[in-house]
Amino acid sequence: MSSDDEIQRCLRQMADDLRQRLEAARMGDALMVGIHTGGVWVARQLHAQLGFEQPLGELDISFYRDDFSRIGMNPQVRPSRLPVAVDDRHIVLVDDVLHTGRTIRAAMNELFDYGRPASITLAVLAERSGRELPIQADVVGRHFDLGEHEHIKLSGPEPLQLSIVEAP
Amino acid sequence: MRRRSLQHDEQGRLRHLLTIEGLKRAQIVDILDTAESFISVGEQKVRKVPLLRGKTVVNLFFEASTRTLTTFELAAKRLSADVLKININTSATVKGESLLDMLHNLEAMQCDMFVVRHADSGAAHLIARHVAPHVSVINAGDGSHAHPTQALLDMLTIRRRKGEFAPLTVAIVGDIMHSRVARSQIHALTTLGVSELRVVAPKTLIPAAVESLGVHVCHDLDEGLRDADVVIMLRLQKERMQGALLPSEGEYFAHFGLTEERLAVAKPDAIVMHPGPINRGVEIASSVADGPQSVILEQVSNGIAVRMAVMSMTLGRPPADTAEVQAG
Amino acid sequence: MKISIQHGRLIDPANGIDTHADLHIADERIAGVGDAPAGFVADAHIDASGQVVCPGLIDLRARLGEPGGESGASIASETAAAASAGITTLVCPPDGEALIDNPAVADLIRHRAKLAGHARVLSLGALTQGLDGHQLAEMGALKEAGCIGVSNGLRAVENTQVMRRAMEYAASQGLTVFLHAEDPWLAAGGCAHEGAVSVRLGLQGIPEAAETIAVARDLQLIEQTGARAHFGLLSSARALRMIARARFDGLPVSADVAAHQLYLTEMDIGYFDTQCHVRPPLRTQADRDGLRQGLHEGTLGAICSDHRPHGADAKLAPFPASEPGISALETLLPLTLRLADEGLLSLSQALACVTQRPAEILGLLARGEGGSLAVGARADVCLFDPETYWELRAEEMHSAGHNTPFLGWELKGRVTACLLAGQITHHYCD
Numbered sequence: 001m002s003s004d005d006e007i008q009r010c011l012r013q014m015a016d017d018l019r020q021r022l023e024a025a026r027m028g029d030a031l032m033v034g035i036h037t038g039g040v041w042v043a044r045q046l047h048a049q050l051g052f053e054q055p056l057g058e059l060d061i062s063f064y065r066d067d068f069s070r071i072g073m074n075p076q077v078r079p080s081r082l083p084v085a086v087d088d089r090h091i092v093l094v095d096d097v098l099h100t101g102r103t104i105r106a107a108m109n110e111l112f113d114y115g116r117p118a119s120i121t122l123a124v125l126a127e128r129s130g131r132e133l134p135i136q137a138d139v140v141g142r143h144f145d146l147g148e149h150e151h152i153k154l155s156g157p158e159p160l161q162l163s164i165v166e167a168p
Numbered sequence: 169m170r171r172r173s174l175q176h177d178e179q180g181r182l183r184h185l186l187t188i189e190g191l192k193r194a195q196i197v198d199i200l201d202t203a204e205s206f207i208s209v210g211e212q213k214v215r216k217v218p219l220l221r222g223k224t225v226v227n228l229f230f231e232a233s234t235r236t237l238t239t240f241e242l243a244a245k246r247l248s249a250d251v252l253k254i255n256i257n258t259s260a261t262v263k264g265e266s267l268l269d270m271l272h273n274l275e276a277m278q279c280d281m282f283v284v285r286h287a288d289s290g291a292a293h294l295i296a297r298h299v300a301p302h303v304s305v306i307n308a309g310d311g312s313h314a315h316p317t318q319a320l321l322d323m324l325t326i327r328r329r330k331g332e333f334a335p336l337t338v339a340i341v342g343d344i345m346h347s348r349v350a351r352s353q354i355h356a357l358t359t360l361g362v363s364e365l366r367v368v369a370p371k372t373l374i375p376a377a378v379e380s381l382g383v384h385v386c387h388d389l390d391e392g393l394r395d396a397d398v399v400i401m402l403r404l405q406k407e408r409m410q411g412a413l414l415p416s417e418g419e420y421f422a423h424f425g426l427t428e429e430r431l432a433v434a435k436p437d438a439i440v441m442h443p444g445p446i447n448r449g450v451e452i453a454s455s456v457a458d459g460p461q462s463v464i465l466e467q468v469s470n471g472i473a474v475r476m477a478v479m480s481m482t483l484g485r486p487p488a489d490t491a492e493v494q495a496g
Numbered sequence: 497m498k499i500s501i502q503h504g505r506l507i508d509p510a511n512g513i514d515t516h517a518d519l520h521i522a523d524e525r526i527a528g529v530g531d532a533p534a535g536f537v538a539d540a541h542i543d544a545s546g547q548v549v550c551p552g553l554i555d556l557r558a559r560l561g562e563p564g565g566e567s568g569a570s571i572a573s574e575t576a577a578a579a580s581a582g583i584t585t586l587v588c589p590p591d592g593e594a595l596i597d598n599p600a601v602a603d604l605i606r607h608r609a610k611l612a613g614h615a616r617v618l619s620l621g622a623l624t625q626g627l628d629g630h631q632l633a634e635m636g637a638l639k640e641a642g643c644i645g646v647s648n649g650l651r652a653v654e655n656t657q658v659m660r661r662a663m664e665y666a667a668s669q670g671l672t673v674f675l676h677a678e679d680p681w682l683a684a685g686g687c688a689h690e691g692a693v694s695v696r697l698g699l700q701g702i703p704e705a706a707e708t709i710a711v712a713r714d715l716q717l718i719e720q721t722g723a724r725a726h727f728g729l730l731s732s733a734r735a736l737r738m739i740a741r742a743r744f745d746g747l748p749v750s751a752d753v754a755a756h757q758l759y760l761t762e763m764d765i766g767y768f769d770t771q772c773h774v775r776p777p778l779r780t781q782a783d784r785d786g787l788r789q790g791l792h793e794g795t796l797g798a799i800c801s802d803h804r805p806h807g808a809d810a811k812l813a814p815f816p817a818s819e820p821g822i823s824a825l826e827t828l829l830p831l832t833l834r835l836a837d838e839g840l841l842s843l844s845q846a847l848a849c850v851t852q853r854p855a856e857i858l859g860l861l862a863r864g865e866g867g868s869l870a871v872g873a874r875a876d877v878c879l880f881d882p883e884t885y886w887e888l889r890a891e892e893m894h895s896a897g898h899n900t901p902f903l904g905w906e907l908k909g910r911v912t913a914c915l916l917a918g919q920i921t922h923h924y925c926d
Contacts, residue, residue, distance in 0.1 A: 060205060063217035063480075073484030075198055079208040087213075113214035174767060186767075189696070263817060264809025288814030289698040290768030311816065312698030351698055376701060380692040 004159035007125070010141035011042070014123055015049040017139045018092065021121060022050075027090035030121075033057035035107050036078055038096030038154040042125045045160075046094060055083040064106035086115035096154040098124040098140075101133035126152050126162060174296055181485050184296045184305040185478050187314040188355035196359060200324050203470070203477035209246060210469065219480050220249035223280045227253045228295070229308070230286040235444065236308050236318075239468075240283050243475035252279065268298055275300045280483055282306070289313035289348075304482040306475075312346050318443055319352035321474040323360065325467050326398055329439050333360040339392045339434075340383075341368040341424060342402030342451050345375045345413075349443045350402055358382040368392030369424065372413045389424050396434040401426055401442045404451045417450050427453045431461065439463045497539055497918060498522050500532065504544025504879065508551060509848035510861060510868040519549055521875040524917040528871060544879055547912055550847050551867050552584025552876030554854040555828060556752050557728055558803035559592040559821070560605075560617065561896065567593075569805035569896035571605065574825065575614035577894035579921035581826045582878035582911040583801075584615055585866050587858065589674075590622040591649025597622035597633045599641035606642055614921050616866075616876075618858065620674055623648040623662045629655060632662055635669050644858055645726070647674035650775060654680055656713065663723035672857070673718075673725045677710035677735060678702075678776060687816045689731075689777040693762040699815060702777050704732045711735045715742050718749060726857055727751040729802055731776035733786020740795040750857050751795060753787050754802035755831040756822055760784075760901060770811040770818035771901035774802070788840055797853040801828040805897025823897030827888065829880065830907035837908060843882075875918040884910040 022030055031054045034043030040058050047056045062077040093107060104122060111117060123139035128146050144152060146164065155161045173190050177183040182195065209217055225244040229237055237253070244251045254274075274282070281304045284292045289311030296305040309315040323333075330336055338357055344350045344367045357365050358381070367378060368386045378385060386392035393399060404420065414420050431440065440452075440462045448454045457464060501519040506529065508514075513529070520528035520536055527533055555578070561569025578586055588605060590596040596605070602619045609617035621638030623646045625631040635646050646666050653659040666673045683706040688694045690701025711727065715738065718725045730736055730751050739751050756774060761784050765772045772778055790796040804821025811818050828850060836846040855867020864873040885908050890898040914922040 062205070063209065063219050068219050068484055069222075070486055072486040073202065073481045075202075077202055077205045079205045081208065109218070110212075113212045113216065115213045263813040265812070267812065286814060288816050290770075290815040293768045294770075294812070294814050310698075310814070312700075314698065348698055351696070375695040376690045376703065377692045377695045381695065 004161060007160045007162065010125060011045050011049065014139050014141050015046055018046065018123060019050060021138065027119070029053055030090040030092050031057055031084060031086070032092045032094060033059055033082065033111070035093070035095045035103060036060040038156065039094050041154070041157040041160060042096050043094035044157070046123065057082040059107050059110055061103060061106040061110055064110045066102060066106065080110065082114055086111060086117050088116070088118050091117045091120045092123060093120055094123050096125050097152045098127045098137050099130050101131050101135035104135050105133055125154065128152060174293060177485060182482050183485065185316050185482060186292045186296055186305065186307045188316045188319050188352045188359065191359065193359050193361070196320070196323065196356060199320055199474070199477050199481065200327055202481060203324050203473040206473040206476040207470070209476070210473065216246050216248055218248045220244070220247040220483060223249045223483055224278060225249045225251050225281045225283060225479065226274055226279045227251065227283045228256070229254070230256045230291065233285055233309070236285060239471045240308060240475055243472050243479060246472065247476055247480055249479070271295065271299060275303060279303065281479065283308050285309045287311055306478060306482065309348055312348050312351070314352045315348040316352050317471070317475050317478055318349050319356040320478070321467055321471040322353055322400065322441060323356050324470045324474055325441065325463055329463060330397060333357070333362050336362045336397045337364040337395055338362050338398040338400065339366045339368055339396040340400045340402065341389065341392060341426065343373045343404050343408060344369055344378060344402070345373045346405065346408070347402050353400060354381050354383055366392050370414070389430055390433050393430060393434045396438055399426065399431065399434055399438055399440045401440065401452050403443065403445065404447055421450055425451055425453060426456050428455055428459065431456055441467060444468070498536060499540045499542060499918065500538035501542045501544050501549055501877065501879065504547050504549035506549050506869065507844050507847055508869040509844045510551070510852035510855070511870050513869070514844050519869060519877065521915070521918045524874055526869055526871050526873050526875050529869065542879070542913060546883070547879050547881050550878050551851040551869055552878045552914060552916065553582050553829060553850045554585040554858065554860070554866055555583050555803065555825065556587050556798055556800040556854050556857065557589055558586045558801055558825060559805070560586070560588055561593055561805050567805050567807045567810065567897055571608040571617065572612040572614070573896045574803070574805060575609055575612050575617065577825045579614040579914045579916065580894040580911060582829050582880060582914050583825060584876035584878070584914065584916045585618060585860070586615055587618045587620060587644065589649045590620050590647055591627055591651055595622065595627065596620065596643070597625055597627065599637045602638060602641040602643050615916060618644040620645050620647040622646065623666070623673065624653060624658065627651040629653040629658055632665055635666055635671055639669055639671055645672040645674050650676050650678070652678060652680040652710070659714070660717050660721060663717055663721040663725070667721055667723040673723050675714050675725055675727050676729055677707050677714060677727055679706040679709045682706035682709065687773060687777070688765060689762045689779040691762060691780060693765055697765070697768065704734055704779065707732045707735045707776060708738060711738050715747065715749070719747055725749050728800070729754050729776055730787065730796065731757055731779050731783065733783045736786055736790045736795055740790070740793070743795060750797045752798040752800050753791070753796050755799050755824065755828055756901070757787055758784065758799070758835065759831060764901060768815040769901065770813065770815055771822070771899060773815055773818050773820045774822060775820040791835070791849065792840055797849070798857060799828070799832050799849040800854070801825050805895050806899045807897070811899050821899065822901065823893065823895045823899045825895055826893055827900065827902050827907065829911060830909045833882065833909040875915055877915040878911060879913040880909050880911045882909050884908070886910050
């Protein structure tokens with residue numbers, strides 16, 4: 001669907017948007033945090049382009065999902081790593097796809113268990129219809145209007161590729 | 169007539185954790201990987217995740233144990249489960265219909281997990297055989313049989329320090345005969361495939377036919393420790409001094425106690441482990457227990473993460489047909 | 497009452513008979529084999545076509561649960577179960593729920609059994625008072641009260657001097673001493689064979705040496721005292737070899753084995769199956785094979801049930817805390833027959849292990865009180881269909897105890913009728 005070139009263009013656009021936002025709000029030493037797995041891939045590229053001071057943080061939201069009792073333990077859970085304290089820090093949260101909003105809710109809950117951030121800015125590579133929670137991205141790479149049974153899938157990390165798959 | 173393993177469900181997932189025996193290598197690695205993730209929860213300001221919110225864990229302790237009880241309780245609470253502690257001091261109550269009545273009453277109160285500690289081997293299996301289908305049982309130590317979460321936290325500690333298991337030489341020193349910890353460690357280490365596993369003790373503390381578990385037996389400490397990467401010391405209960413097992417504490421320490429001098433025959437980077445509580449000056453010198461090679465305190469903190477992993481994996485088993493991936 | 501059992505296959509090992517012949521019973525005794533004696537007119541006929549007719553089974557060791565027991569088993573319930581299993585004579589050890597160390601208890605047991613009328617119950621009297629291993633029991637009085645022999649049950653006589661005196665006294669009373677060979681120190685606290693399974697499961701073991709040491713001591717004492725002795729419930733091949741050697745040297749000792757020891761091993765404990773908690777413990781495959789070999793060679797004369805009925809609670813406990821024992825009356829015959837099916841023994845040899853041989857050990861055969869279908873012998877008779885397959889199910893058991901590891905086993909050979917002294921005590925209807 002979207003080639004690596006297109007995605008690289010998207011990422012450059014996102015990086016520009018983010019830079020402007022951060023400068024406008026004087027959030028110079030913000031901490032960028034990617035959500036496993038696709039969000040970390042996207043965050044790595046943004047992190048490199050923006051030349052952040054702080055190392056990249058990684059969140060695995062498996063322990064915070066609201067559907068644990070339905071789908072159980074994710075066997076591929078990885079440790080979350082936040083390199084610096086979250087308290088009073090501006091956070092840039094990065095994910096690959098924003099759909100229902102539940103992943104972002106879980107990620108924010110997890111972030112708050114690490115401390116009380118000054119602010120959270122949300123950046124996503126792809127945004128689509130189907131929100132179930134009042135959550136919106138601040139920086140969006142590309143918008144998709146999809147049917148109920150369509151899903152966006154990001155493959156990576158090299159090259160990053162977005163595709164739309166039909167799910168039953 | 170071969171029955172399905174009691175601790176696995178129809179899909180082969182871990183339903184109870186009763187013993188390490190019979191766990192696949194990949195299953196042990198899964199538990200260790202998950203535990204690794206739970207270690208980061210300990211670094212959070214709020215050391216708690218909402219995973220088991222609304223679940224009720226019952227600690228059924230038929231044998232006194234402060235440390236194990238505490239770590240299980242802490243693990244359950246860090247998973248946001250509700251924890252109930254039931255202390256039953258005599259084993260007389262864990263028999264017959266009265267046992268089943270107690271279990272069924274707890275099940276009627278919508279309890280989801282029993283963590284069982286008992287002085288008799290086989291108690292956890294007995295309870296697992298009689299619980300309702302939605303209930304999981306974790307063996308927190310039964311007689312001389314098994315203490316699987318202790319062995320798993322030991323494996324996690326070894327892996328974090330040494331990486332691969334395959335090249336390791338491991339020595340377990342002390343009262344193998346009465347040790348449920350040793351039995352579970354032996355099953356874990358042989359399943360994970362260490363290069364060499366030794367048990368080191370005088371004959372009176374080595375059970376008959378122990379070689380059938382896949383270990384080498386040494387009756388000499390120097391021989392047992394030579395070039396070892398990991399040295400696991402076992403607690404020697406004071407009551408073992410009676411019943412003609414050992415002549416005296418002094419003689420035991422002189423021949424099998426771990427001192428800096430004795431440890432020198434192991435590899436220079438060997439780690440020293442102990443399931444606790446330590447009898448200083450009986451099985452291990454203070455200078456070793458508190459020394460640079462000791463990882464005893466790491467074992468304790470890894471214990472919470474391992475128990476969180478085991479609890480969330482056994483309780484996080486959805487009906488097979490409803491599993492679907494949460495959309496972002 | 498005169499009964500003719502017709503068209504059956506008559507197997508009477510004591511008299512070397514295995515043939516198709518009718519059996520005629522007049523009142524309590526066998527009146528004729530083959531043709532009816534002159535003037536015999538049967539009041540009843542039993543058609544035994546396709547069935548085996550053999551002497552009623554004699555079980556050298558069965559606990560019956562009365563008086564004062566909590567298992568729900570009683571002499572009435574267990575003797576009825578015995579009749580349903582073709583057993584006409586049971587030997588009750590002195591260390592069951594009733595401690596048989598005085599004539600009153602022996603009388604009571606005999607009285608209750610007679611009242612129930614399902615099977616004859618013989619008692620072993622205590623060897624020492626209260627089975628305490630210190631003071632000799634009143635063996636003379638026990639003998640007069642009908643005890644068929646003396647024994648200290650599963651309780652060891654630790655003091656060798658006491659054991660020597662007890663054997664000497666029993667010998668002078670003409671009583672056979674029934675021994676259970678287990679060194680109490682080596683066995684203390686144990687619940688499984690000391691070996692590969694006990695080490696895996698963390699169960700305290702009972703080493704083979706617990707049996708061999710006790711056998712060695714008792715053999716020396718038997719030789720010295722001249723007592724007649726019988727070793728019950730052997731579990732190890734090595735102890736069996738010691739007894740074989742003593743027999744070869746001319747010592748008048750006999751031995752038996754519990755039927756489950758011929759089929760199960762320590763491996764059957766699996767993960768703490770309390771139904772396999774028995775005393776002495778299930779041992780290794782090599783021991784099991786050795787015990788079978790001992791039957792084949794004749795060192796082991798008899799197979800007993802070692803029946804121990806329990807209520808459900810007894811087995812619903814962690815393995816070491818569970819009660820040992822199997823409710824075994826109803827599997828005695830089918831497990832014995834299986835030895836013939838597996839080719840270890842002929843059918844007649846197998847049946848001898850539960851009829852002729854135990855009758856000899858108890859001294860019943862010579863008195864015509866069991867183990868034989870000779871004319872004039874008491875008419876204790878078992879009829880079974882050797883070709884019927886059936887599954888052992890708890891709800892179909894006659895014993896009050898349903899504790900058996902053989903539940904779900906497909907067994908072959910079903911008892912169709914049982915006669916005790918000419919009276920029909922059991923008749924199986926489909």
